[in-house]
Amino acid sequence: MKALFLFFMLLPGVASAGSVVAQRTLPAGTIIMPADVAVAADDRTTGPDQVSQVIGMQLRVMVYEGRRIEPSFLVAPTAVSRNQIVTLAYERAALRIEAEGRALGSGSVGQIIRVMNNSSRVTVSGRIAPDGTVVVDQF
Template identity: 30%
Template sequence: MNRTARTIASALIGAAMLGTSCLAGIGQAAAAAEGIPLILKQRVVVGGDGVRLSDLFANVPPESDGRIADSPAPGDRMVLGARQLFHYAKSFGLIWRPRDAKVYSEIVRDAAPVPPELIREALADALAREQLGDDFDIQLFNRDVPLLVATGERPTLQVRNLVFDPRSRRFDAAISLIGGESSPVIVNGRVEPMVSVPVLRTHAMPGDLIRQDDIQWQRVEARRAGPNTISRLEDLIGNTPRRPITAGQAIRTTDVLPNYVIAKGDLVTIVLKAGTMTLTASAEALQKGAVGEIIRVRNNQSRKVLETRVIGADTVTVATAQIASIN
């Protein structure tokens, strides 16, 4: 064989070997991809109502995945031992063996405590027949109520064996989840009757005039609202604090006083409007008065005493029937 023929033969042999090597590499890569080892998860938190093979093992091919068991109840756990895990893997055609008999996987159902407001709502419905009034709150004495529900679910609660004492307003009851597997839980607490009262939006100081825009309504415990607590807007509007008043607190009648714009002995102007005619006269105030109050004044010219209504600083008005007394 001449040199040219040997060169061509060597090139053909090299190309063939290179192709074989590439095919072998591809085959090994494919085999490695198919042979990714399963990795057992020792602790698993599941959120649904079923446990899948991919919950227990990492690297489970999608086509080999499937449901293997029901999830435990919310907050409960389930433990699968080595023999069960081996059985599940083998059933789905997956190659996995436990390293020893102590291997296990713990499965916990994702759960959250039942919100206290839902417990209060259920208790309020059950207490409605006790004639507690239109407005009341429920105070729970239990720091924690061990009722768990699957995360994201809104539970339906059932109240049984309710015992209510009208004198102390305390109650005891058993509450449970409808459709749940957990045992009923005993809860106890107190019913607080509530009332709505007007309070100030911001702090007020003596001399500040209280206007309607300064007031908002707030629910407070009825036992905190005594007989002297102001419950009407007209008892606040136009008044001024006798002492500093904190925003949001219930206000007593002794906390405010009228905003007097006329003092006893002040010179005031009597104003009377009759159609298009306006009459005025000068008078002396015989008593102090706030806007809207009725006070007596003495006409400086006729010396007659009139009952007038305060309409502003040093200004009063009279009824039409007393028009003759102005002059």
């Protein structure tokens, strides 16, 4: 009997209690929209707060239709991609200097990435702002 129980526990389940499942097959990198997810059919204890925590996040891995979306599958959405042209900004009191640069890595809002200034070819590090600019500070 224990072996049968363990066998069923090791099988990939379609849904479990308190789960948010995919309405369609979602490839890696997809930003989850409200139409992409639903509460499992056998579970009505999952509240809208759990569904709202998933919406707006980006998938790290592919999730097939009807499968549970685990928290480990989710990351904050990427604001800047590698090799993307971005605006570099240096702010100090009332002074703001802007330049064009190329991102040497990808990241989400609040993360620090390296960026190469296109005109001087100098590499600097900066924090990604919500509008997609990279703000350079003196670290």
